[in-house]
Amino acid sequence: MKFCGLFIRVLRDSNFECDRSKKGLSNYKMDKIVIRGGNKLSGEVVISGSKNSALPILFATLLTDEPAKINNVPSLDDINTTLLFLNFIGKKTVKKKNTVEVYSSESRLYKYIAPYDLVRKMRASILIMGPLLARLKKVYVSLPGGCAIGARPIDIHLEAFEKLGAEISVESGYVRTFAKGGLKGTTINLRFPSVGATENVLLTAVLVEGKTIITNAACEPEIEDLAIVLNKMGAKVTGAGTKNIVIEGVRELHGFEHNIIPDRIEAATYIIAAAITKGEIVLKEVIPQHLKSINDKLKKSGLYIKELGNKIYVKWIKDLEPQNIKTGVYPEFPTDVQAQWMTLMCLIKGESSIKENVFENRFLHVAELRRFGADISVNGRVVNIKGVEKFSGASVIVSDLRAGAALILAGLAARGTTTVSRVYHLDRGYDMLEKKLKELGADIRRVFS
Ligand code: EPZ
DSSP states (O other): OHHHHHHHHHHHHSOOOSSSOSOOTTTGGGOEEEEEOOOOOEEEEEOOBOHHHHHHHHHHGGGOSSOEEEESOOOOHHHHHHHHHHHHHTEEEEEETTEEEEEEOTTOOOOOEEOHHHHHHOGGGGGGHHHHHHHHSEEEEEOOOOBTTBOOOOHHHHHHHHHTTOEEEEETTEEEEEOTTOOOOOEEEOSSOOHHHHHHHHHHHTTSSSEEEEESOOOOHHHHHHHHHHHHTTOEEEOBTBSOEEEEOOSOOOOEEEEOOBOHHHHHHHHHHHHHTTOEEEEESOOGGGGHHHHHHHHHHTOEEEEETTEEEEEOOSOOOOOOEEBOSTTSBOGGGHHHHHHHHHTSSSEEEEEOOSOSSOOTHHHHHHHHTOEEEEETTEEEEEOOSOOBOOEEEOOSHHHHHHHHHHHHHSBSEEEEEOTHHHHTTOTTHHHHHHHTTOEEEEEOO
């Protein structure tokens, strides 16, 4: 594909403007984080904007040629990747601290391809399909391939596009989606409430003639945030946040300004960090309702949690009790907090279990947690944990974003020094992680390669 080379060159030639430093792509992969464990966290932490809300909303800018302004965007590698991708497609993007402005280039021409190198790096790139299918009536996307947490196919996305009238062919690793005969609103039942598929259908149906109804839709808060943006653009979406979403297609969409909702997964990670270090912290700029399933379990376990408007006060007051969890789609316990929860349960006296119902292979952090001294057994999608007295610092390797968070939490609680490698996974989804933890009293530093 002729575009691939161009995109790869764009990706390689650009420096990722990020908190680490202005480095090329080559050596940042060797950065490590070193933690001397045992400090109790205390103080205040401001939660950043949600990565999983910002990404679909950035792709929604492809639905209009008018300018968009998005506030409270976290500074993350996945955001940088998405901005580079939008530039490659034909948009102009400007990121100033936590605000992103997106404009159309003079040509107003958009490329219609998501190359393998990009989709492999960031699965959310497949969210290009919805907007470009709606506007250009064709889009080529590299098959995403599996990743550390499972096969993660895109069959649900493709079935939905076919229901809308698209034709799909797979050739040399690319999915080519066309809508030569145009698209027509219809009822689409998702066999699984896939977050990405719900978002992709929304990003198409808003510009498709007629009424589209999504049944068994994902209900995550990030879906609601996307629908709010689409309606600000002039779309007609109702029911977002419930299992049934109704979209009345319109002819064109307009620019918008929006503030991204807080990152509920980042917030949950800091709450667990306070619990595991027996600390006392206040989280600011959060939406407590988005964390209900997690906080209910933590309160049951004995952690003191008080929701105060857009703040959450957390204090460890006594030894916690083990709690069993089963991950599920929102509002169940989120799979993106499963790894962090596992670390906490490993250091609580007694036995507990975790059932992972969303991904088929999301236990890669188990082997690394055992290096700290964890006592965990894996049986298919179920993990059984026997709490141990303490963790000893260890050298560990991050396999994926949330597994990385689990290892950082283990290092904070462990006696001695922990060295965490492949921290670039963390840079995809945690904004200023070391800085925020250091300000809470952790003995943590990044060693640049
Ligand atoms: C989103 O991924 C999130 N990513 C993930 O967060 C999150 O873990 C996941 O939703 C579940 O909540 C973003 O929002 C960018 P899915 P997504 O489609 O949309 C299967 C993080 O750490 N499936 O809801 O890719 C799939 O294999 C990331 O921030 C199909 O079989 O998740 C998985 O088992 C990790 N066919 C399950 O559904 C499909 O066509 C849930 O996937 C699509 C999905």
